[in-house]
Every structure is written in structure tokens, then in C-alpha cells.
Amino acid sequence: MSGFEPVLLRNVGVEGVRTLKVSESRGGWAAARKALTTMTPDEIVEEVRRSGLRGRGGAGFPTGVKWSFLPKDRKHTVLCVNFDESEPGTFNNRYLAEHDPHLVLEGILIAAYATRADLAYIYLRAEYHELFHILQRALDEAYAAGWFGADILGTGYRLECHIHRGAGAYVCGEETGLIESLEGKRGWPRIKPPYPAVRGAFGRPTVVNNVETLACLPAIIERGAEWFASIGTPGSTGPKLYTVSGPVNRPGCFEAPLGLTVRELIEGDDFAGGMAGGRKVKAVIPGGLSVGILTADELDCRLDFTDVLNYGLLGLGTAGAIVIGDDADMRKVLANTARFYAHESCGQCTHCREGTGWMARIAERIAAGAGRIADLDLIVELCGRMGMMSGMSICGLPDGAAYPIRLIVEKFRGELEEAIGRQPPGYTERYIRDRIPSVYALPVLQAGAAPARERAVPA
Amino acid sequence: MAWKAIDRITPADDDGDAPVLSEAVREKIRSFFPRYPEKRAALLPALHIVQDAVGYVSHRAMRDIAELLDIPPAQVLDTVTFYSHFWTRPRGRKVVVACRSLSCHLTGAEAVIEAVKRHLGIGEHETTPDGAFSFVTEECLGACEQGPCLLINERLHGRVRPEDVPRLLNDPDNDRLDVPRSDLYDGIRGPTGEMEGRA
Ligand SMILES: Cc1cc2nc3c(=O)[nH]c(=O)nc-3n(C[C@H](O)[C@H](O)[C@H](O)COP(=O)(O)O)c2cc1C
Ligand code: SF4
Numbered sequence: 054m055s056g057f058e059p060v061l062l063r064n065v066g067v068e069g070v071r072t073l074k075v076s077e078s079r080g081g082w083a084a085a086r087k088a089l090t091t092m093t094p095d096e097i098v099e100e101v102r103r104s105g106l107r108g109r110g111g112a113g114f115p116t117g118v119k120w121s122f123l124p125k126d127r128k129h130t131v132l133c134v135n136f137d138e139s140e141p142g143t144f145n146n147r148y149l150a151e152h153d154p155h156l157v158l159e160g161i162l163i164a165a166y167a168t169r170a171d172l173a174y175i176y177l178r179a180e181y182h183e184l185f186h187i188l189q190r191a192l193d194e195a196y197a198a199g200w201f202g203a204d205i206l207g208t209g210y211r212l213e214c215h216i217h218r219g220a221g222a223y224v225c226g227e228e229t230g231l232i233e234s235l236e237g238k239r240g241w242p243r244i245k246p247p248y249p250a251v252r253g254a255f256g257r258p259t260v261v262n263n264v265e266t267l268a269c270l271p272a273i274i275e276r277g278a279e280w281f282a283s284i285g286t287p288g289s290t291g292p293k294l295y296t297v298s299g300p301v302n303r304p305g306c307f308e309a310p311l312g313l314t315v316r317e318l319i320e321g322d323d324f325a326g327g328m329a330g331g332r333k334v335k336a337v338i339p340g341g342l343s344v345g346i347l348t349a350d351e352l353d354c355r356l357d358f359t360d361v362l363n364y365g366l367l368g369l370g371t372a373g374a375i376v377i378g379d380d381a382d383m384r385k386v387l388a389n390t391a392r393f394y395a396h397e398s399c400g401q402c403t404h405c406r407e408g409t410g411w412m413a414r415i416a417e418r419i420a421a422g423a424g425r426i427a428d429l430d431l432i433v434e435l436c437g438r439m440g441m442m443s444g445m446s447i448c449g450l451p452d453g454a455a456y457p458i459r460l461i462v463e464k465f466r467g468e469l470e471e472a473i474g475r476q477p478p479g480y481t482e483r484y485i486r487d488r489i490p491s492v493y494a495l496p497v498l499q500a501g502a503a504p505a506r507e508r509a510v511p512a
Numbered sequence: 513m514a515w516k517a518i519d520r521i522t523p524a525d526d527d528g529d530a531p532v533l534s535e536a537v538r539e540k541i542r543s544f545f546p547r548y549p550e551k552r553a554a555l556l557p558a559l560h561i562v563q564d565a566v567g568y569v570s571h572r573a574m575r576d577i578a579e580l581l582d583i584p585p586a587q588v589l590d591t592v593t594f595y596s597h598f599w600t601r602p603r604g605r606k607v608v609v610a611c612r613s614l615s616c617h618l619t620g621a622e623a624v625i626e627a628v629k630r631h632l633g634i635g636e637h638e639t640t641p642d643g644a645f646s647f648v649t650e651e652c653l654g655a656c657e658q659g660p661c662l663l664i665n666e667r668l669h670g671r672v673r674p675e676d677v678p679r680l681l682n683d684p685d686n687d688r689l690d691v692p693r694s695d696l697y698d699g700i701r702g703p704t705g706e707m708e709g710r711a
Binding site for chain 2: 193215216218223236257375385
């Protein structure tokens with residue numbers, strides 16, 4: 054990318070940069086020093102607010118504004134660093150911390166100081182074993198050098214920072230699910246309000262931020278809010294880590310200003326370098342699975358917080374692009390997507406628990422070659438109930454399920470209908486009869502195609 | 513997902529009355545208490561430590577943990593069963609986890625999963641009769657650029673092709689990490705390198 058110097062990935066490939074010494078020699082920890090010794094917490098909050106930094110964890114909430122919700126008279130504050138990173142197609146947090154763990158730790162210290170937190174927990178997903186060792190050793194080194202613990206830099210500020218390992222649950226990435234899990238419970242998201250800023254972990258005011266969000270802070274402190282705000286597009290400021298996976302030539306993690314087009318990300322020589330094996334793009338899931346899907350005609354979509362909305366997507370998400378080639382069967386893509394949410398729904402809320410389960414079963418049947426045209430309408434109808442019905446579900450998971458599932462069916466309906474049309478006559482009925490009819494009773498009933506004796510209404 | 517559950521209810525065979533956790537394991541768990549304002553928050557670390565030292569979290573181990581953390585065993589069980597990472601019954605010495613989410617699916621995970629099953633002669637959530645391997649599939653492992661991937665204990669293998677699977681599974685070092693370790697969560701190893709988790 055011409056004229057853009059990487060900010061977050063500037064240390065990638067630097068020998069030994071996982072050690073404090075090399076990190077410091079590359080300018081690491083200088084921003085933390087500046088923040089703690091020359092700025093007040095409120096000045097940092099204001100600087101971050103003016104930079105326009107919006108959360109990179111998916112929701113895109115302005116970070117400085119989130120911090121300002123903390124009650125003024127608080128005694129203890131907890132900072133939770135969201136390193137659960139379980140959204141399919143997303144690995145930017147891992148890539149960043151693997152290459153530059155000290156940048157992440159420096160961001161944590163700045164955020165903790167700005168929010169006057171005395172406890173910081175890095176909630177790290179369990180599957181990142183190697184990264185745990187990298188991060189823990191960097192943390193040990195930073196502790197030994199006085200960047201954590203009591204009286205940091207002689208300022209009297211004290212911060213304890215610990216890595217808390219998760220145990221394999223997508224929903225623990227949701228901020229209140231994370232807090233419950235941190236407290237040793239099952240990761241059931243909480244009803245809000247109270248918001249974590251008021252009552253979060255251990256009943257204390259709590260801030261939850263994504264790893265990449267925090268990694269932006271050293272640059273903001275060092276180079277200023279105006280500089281940060283000059284990168285990107287209006288309302289979407291700063292650099293962003295994009296990840297690309299699927300059958301492309303160079304899958305990986307890339308940095309560019311917010312507002313990169315999907316086409317550039319997939320085809321650009323500095324990015325994924327085009328499709329592998331002579332394939333063509335059929336579709337792209339551009340922001341982690343939950344945001345929805347783009348067709349091959351929609352690759353001019355810019356990846357920032359606003360343009361994605363013009364394409365019917367949920368949001369920018371994590372900017373983790375999953376590229377789908379023209380050799381893929383959209384029925385299987387649909388089934389894989391639906392299964393993910395059915396597996397990860399925590400089961401507290403009726404629409405989410407039942408809706409994701411039904412859709413997974415319907416999609417599985419379609420993928421097995423036993424679909425019906427009416428199933429497609431049924432899926433769209435279920436998505437309408439499950440997602441946007443505000444207040445009927447506790448967390449954002451069903452929205453994240455409804456967007457990709459509905460958009461796959463809507464945008465690729467032609468292909469799905471064609472595949473269903475090719476099925477041998479009578480196969481669907483046999484398939485349903487053979488596999489525990491009662492499991493399919495409700496979806497079948499609603500689609501109006503079940504033989505009368507199968508119309509069992511569940512108790 | 514209620515309709516495809518792992519059996520976590522049937523107690524493991526050794527679920528007797530005597531405590532199963534060694535003093536070293538208890539001490540390691542206690543060392544996590546100062547990290548949290550409430551003792552209960554040390555539950556996830558405790559489960560990681562016990563699973564690492566003993567191999568799985570039996571109902572007896574849950575009672576030991578409950579006693580250490582001053583919480584009812586039911587709360588320990590409640591937490592254990594929510595997370596896919598914890599095993600309540602013995603597992604293979606190596607746990608092979610295949611990613612089944614979309615990025616890996618698009619790059620050939622189905623064929624890799626079939627190859628693992630064929631090579632080990634077991635299905636999902638099963639353990640080989642000699643106790644060497646267990647096999648499970650999981651949702652996204654966060655290594656999408658390396659798809660299709662397999663996690664063998666702690667070590668991630670990327671861009672696995674079905675024809676690589678036999679060689680990969682026969683490699684005795686396929687679960688060793690290249691990076692220097694932190695022993696924070698690790699089980700306690702005795703002088704011989706054997707795990708010393710049990711009382
Ligand atoms: C089901 C679900 C899963 C989520 N998973 C993650 C995650 O893995 N990592 C993350 O940073 N945010 C995740 N989020 C978003 C968090 O709730 C929260 O918005 C975010 O951590 C805030 O940090 P930010 O403001 O820095 O983006 C998830 C949200 C939902 C609803
Ligand atoms: S919406 Fe779904 S995942 Fe979220 S709390 Fe409710 S049941 Fe759990």
C-alpha cells in the first residue's frame with residue numbers, strides 16, 4: 054500500500070522482538086512512559102476520544118466514550134482484555150500478539166492507567182497454547198522491569214495484570230459472558246443494564262476492550278489524536294488489521310487504513326494476492342462469520358464502519374475475510390455456518406437456543422440433498438424472529454447468526470433453489486421419515502408439507 | 513448443543529471416596545488465589561491445572577476443588593460441563609482436535625477429518641483402545657490462514673493434507689511446542705518427568 058507505514062505490525066519479522074530489550078530498542082514502552090509521567094488519566098481518555106478510535110472487537114463502539122461511562126467516584130476498576138477471538142475467520146489478535154506481545158502489554162498498561170484500573174485480566178482463549186507461553190513470558194519480563202506491579206515508574210500507580218485462560222466457548226467473547234467466565238462461572242451473558250462500566254467483574258466498574266483496540270493506544274499517545282484521525286475514512290479512523298482465509302494465494306494478516314475494499318484485500322499484491330488454483334471468487338464473508346456475506350459483484354464494499362451497511366451487512370465485525378471460491382457448494386457453507394451458532398448458543402434465551410438449533414437442522418438437511426424450496430423461506434422467517442427482535446435475547450449472538458444465515462439464503466437463493474431442484478423426487482420425504490420424524494416435526498409443520506401423521510406438536 | 517452431547521454425566525471409574533489431588537496440585541491451585549478478589553474465580557485455573565496433572569476432571573476431583581475453593585461441588589460441575597475444553601472421563605494421552613469451521617472447511621478439512629478417523633480407527637469423541645489418542649472436532653481454532661488445521665495437545669499443525677496425516681500422527685514429538693514455556697498452568701512434574709497429580 055503506497056504511503057502507508059504499518060503501525061500495529063511494524064515489528065513483524067524483527068528478530069527477538071518478543072523480548073523487552075528489543076521491544077524497547079524499537080520504541081516499545083515509550084508511549085506508556087509518556088502517558089504515565091506526563092498525562093493525567095482524563096487527558097488520555099480525551100485524547101483517545103478525539104482520535105475517533107472505535108472498538109475492534111466487533112461492535113465498533115467509540116473507545117474513549119466507553120471509558121467515560123465509568124462512574125466518577127469509583128474505588129476499584131477492572132480492565133478485561135478480550136482475547137477470546139473465536140469468531141470464525143478471525144486471527145488478527147493472535148497474529149499481533151504472537152509477533153509483538155509487548156505492544157499488547159503496553160496498550161494494556163495505557164488503558165488501565167487511563168481508566169484507573171488496578172486489576173487487568175487478559176482473557177485468553179484456551180486453544181492459543183503457544184501464544185499463552187509467549188504472552189506470559191513477555192508479561193513476566195515486563196513485571197520484572199517494573200511495568201506492572203506496585204508504584205510503576207515511581208508514579209505511585211499500581212496495576213496487577215494476569216492471564217486468565219478460557220476453556221473453549223465462543224460466547225465468552227461477549228463482554229458479560231467473559232466477566233462471568235472470569236468469575237469462575239459458566240459463560241452466560243448477563244442482562245444489561247447494569248452495564249459492565251457500572252457493575253462488571255466482581256461487582257466492580259469494568260471495561261472490556263479487544264486486543265487490537267488496546268494495541269492502537271501507544272501510537273495515539275505517541276503521535277497524537279489528530280495523526281490517528283487522519284488515517285482511514287470519515288467516522289472510521291486509524292489502521293486496521295485485516296485477515297484473509299480460504300482458497301487465496303496468500304492467506305494471512307495484513308495492515309491497512311480502515312476503508313480498504315474487499316477487492317483490494319483479496320486481489321492486491323500486498324494482500325492476499327488473488328485466488329488460488331485458478332478459482333474465481335463466488336462469495337466473501339468479509340468481517341468474521343457473523344457480519345453476513347457479499348457476492349462476487351459486491352467486492353467494491355469498503356471495510357470500514359459505514360460502507361458495509363450499504364451491503365446489508367451487520368457491521369464491520371472483525372474484518373476477518375473468509376473467501377469462498379466458485380468450487381464451493383453454498384448448501385455446505387450454509388450448513389457449516391448454521392451449525393456453528395447452534396453449537397455456540399449458550400442456551401439461556403428461547404429464540405436463540407431454539408432458532409439456532411432449528412436452522413442448523415434444516416440447513417443440514419438441505420446440505421444432505423433433502424431440502425425443499427419452502428425451507429429457504431422458513432430459514433428467512435426464523436432469522437427474522439431470532440435476530441432483530443430487540444430485548445428478546447440477552448446478547449448479540451443470535452443477530453450474528455441471523456445475518457450470515459439469512460444473507461446466504463437471500464443472496465444465493467438461485468443456486469440453492471437449483472440444487473434443490475436437482476434432487477431425486479421423493480428423496481426429501483424418505484430422508485425425513487428415516488431420521489426421527491419428531492426432530493423435524495416443527496420445521497416440517499410450519500412449512501406445511503408434512504404428512505398429517507407427522508404433525509406432532511411438541512409439548 | 514443439546515442434540516449432540518458428550519457424555520459428561522457417567523462418573524469415571526476411579527471415582528472413589530479418597531481425595532485424588534496431590535498436595536502439590538493443591539498448592540499450585542492455591543497460588544492462584546491472590547490473583548482474584550474472590551476465591552471462586554480461581555476455578556478455571558484450577559480445572560486447567562487438574563486436567564493437566566491428572567488428565568481429566570473426575571467427579572471426585574471436582575469435590576476436591578470445591579473444598580479448596582469453598583464452593584458447592586454442584587457449582588464446579590456446572591462450570592466444568594459448560595466448557596468444551598474439560599474432560600470428565602479419561603482421555604487419550606494425545607488429544608487431536610480438528611477445526612471444522614468455515615475457513616478450514618473451504619480448504620479441505622473434511623478430507624483431513626476422514627483421514628484422522630481412518631488412521632486412528634475411531635470416530636469423533638472416541639479414544640483409541642490403547643489410550644494413545646482421543647479425537648474431537650471443534651469450532652474455529654483461530655488459525656484460519658493455516659487451514660485446514662489440527663491441534664495435537666498444545667501444538668498446532670497447519671495446512672495439513674490428508675496424505676500427511678499418518679506421518680503427523682506417528683511423529684512422537686507432534687505435540688511439543690517450539691517456544692520456551694511458562695510453567696504457570698502446567699501440572700507438577702516429578703524428578704523423573706512423570707506427572708505427579710494424584711494423591
Ligand atoms: C457472541 C459474541 C462473541 C464475541 N466475541 C468477541 C471476541 O472474541 N473478541 C472480542 O474482542 N469481542 C467479542 N465480542 C464483542 C464484545 O462483546 C465487546 O463488544 C468487545 O470486546 C468490546 O471491545 P472493543 O470495544 O475494544 O471492541 C463478542 C460479542 C458477542 C455478542
Ligand atoms: S442470546 Fe443466545 S448466546 Fe446470547 S445469552 Fe441468549 S442464549 Fe446465550
